[in-house]
Amino acid sequence: xxxxxxxxxxxxxxxxAIINVENQTVKLPNGQVxxxxxxxxxxxxxxxxxxxxxxIVLEKQWRAPIAKxxxxxxxxxxxxxxxxxxxAVIRELNEEIRVIPKKVQEITGFYTTAGxxxxxxxxxxxxxxxSVNQELPRDAGEFLExxxxxxxxxxxxxxxxxxxxxxxxxxxxxxxLTQR
Amino acid sequence: xxxxxxxxxxxxxxxxAIINVENQTVKLPNGQVxxxxxxxxxxxxxxxxxxxxxxIVLEKQWRAPIAKxxxxxxxxxxxxxxxxxxxAVIRELNEEIRVIPKKVQEITGFYTTAGxxxxxxxxxxxxxxxSVNQELPRDAGEFLExxxxxxxxxxxxxxxxxxxxxxxxxxxxxxxLTQR
Numbered sequence: 001x002x003x004x005x006x007x008x009x010x011x012x013x014x015x016x017a018i019i020n021v022e023n024q025t026v027k028l029p030n031g032q033v034x035x036x037x038x039x040x041x042x043x044x045x046x047x048x049x050x051x052x053x054x055x056i057v058l059e060k061q062w063r064a065p066i067a068k069x070x071x072x073x074x075x076x077x078x079x080x081x082x083x084x085x086x087x088a089v090i091r092e093l094n095e096e097i098r099v100i101p102k103k104v105q106e107i108t109g110f111y112t113t114a115g116x117x118x119x120x121x122x123x124x125x126x127x128x129x130x131s132v133n134q135e136l137p138r139d140a141g142e143f144l145e146x147x148x149x150x151x152x153x154x155x156x157x158x159x160x161x162x163x164x165x166x167x168x169x170x171x172x173x174x175x176x177l178t179q180r
Numbered sequence: 181x182x183x184x185x186x187x188x189x190x191x192x193x194x195x196x197a198i199i200n201v202e203n204q205t206v207k208l209p210n211g212q213v214x215x216x217x218x219x220x221x222x223x224x225x226x227x228x229x230x231x232x233x234x235x236i237v238l239e240k241q242w243r244a245p246i247a248k249x250x251x252x253x254x255x256x257x258x259x260x261x262x263x264x265x266x267x268a269v270i271r272e273l274n275e276e277i278r279v280i281p282k283k284v285q286e287i288t289g290f291y292t293t294a295g296x297x298x299x300x301x302x303x304x305x306x307x308x309x310x311s312v313n314q315e316l317p318r319d320a321g322e323f324l325e326x327x328x329x330x331x332x333x334x335x336x337x338x339x340x341x342x343x344x345x346x347x348x349x350x351x352x353x354x355x356x357l358t359q360r
Contacts, residue, residue, distance in 0.1 A: 014217075
């Protein structure tokens with residue numbers, strides 16, 4: 001089966017701080033013409049941080065799109081300072097948790113919302129934590145509360161809806177798979 | 181700690197077919213003023229469909245934002261025809277897979293990308309499948325190829341990167357957790 005859509009035209013809609021939006025005119029496999037909204041977003045990392053006493057490190061923060069706080073694993077966009085996804089992992093953990101992981105392993109990678117956005121995220125496991133000597137500045141306007149939870153606590157927080165962030169649920173289920 | 185950001189102004193940017201975009205001016209907890217890009221998107225369902233011979237049902241389809249095909253669990257936006265998330269599950273499985281599940285159970289719910297979008301998705305398990313008598317029309321421009329995979333096959337597809345969609349990896353890991 002031929003699936004490919006050919007982009008005939010791209011209309012730029014918005015050039016924002018963290019997203020760019022365009023409306024594409026595409027030719028479908030059956031020859032018809034249609035339109036696709038596309039949100040461009042930087043690639044990102046999500047990090048399953050496990051402490052020496054086998055707890056997950058989570059962050060409570062405000063999320064403007066849903067006008068409430070969420071509890072999430074540490075995560076962030078790759079930026080100009082990062083030569084690799086691993087650089088972003090190390091930088092984010094310094095900025096947000098003030099730790100350096102001696103061990104960083106890639107778990108998997110995925111598109112977060114391929115239906116309307118191109119954001120690609122790699123999920124990492126970070127362990128063997130030490131404190132940072134030189135703290136990097138946090139992003140302006142970033143307010144965080146750090147929490148450490150056991151696996152049963154984290155699973156309860158998914159069940160109750162207290163944890164309702166996709167990558168965080170993924171990371172906790174992955175962690176659960178490694179614990180058996 | 182006070183996390184709440186107060187929205188001072190909302191500037192509509194784009195009113196698209198599947199997304200609306202606005203730029204919010206917000207007052208941060210420390211009193212400073214900042215801006216937030218927000219992509220509004222309908223709520224959605226993702227469905228872990230398991231056949232009587234214990235295979236997962238997957239869909240191959242073109243995804244314009246990443247200009248390639250993906251292999252994903254059935255999913256879709258809630259629309260005007262749906263009075264509930266369960267209605268959307270039944271409708272999507274009719275349209276896309278041509279099955280009716282006798283059993284539909286909610287697994288969990290989550291924001292897919294709370295950093296820039298308000299899309300909320302509920303993940304369901306659908307089993308005890310029968311064929312539909314009355315096929316609903318597919319969305320215009322929707323081209324699908326259906327695949328059935330065993331758990332080891334699906335896990336290999338995550339490992340190889342052939343499956344690289346967040347909700348699909350989540351669903352497969354959840355399935356794996358129920359199999360032990």
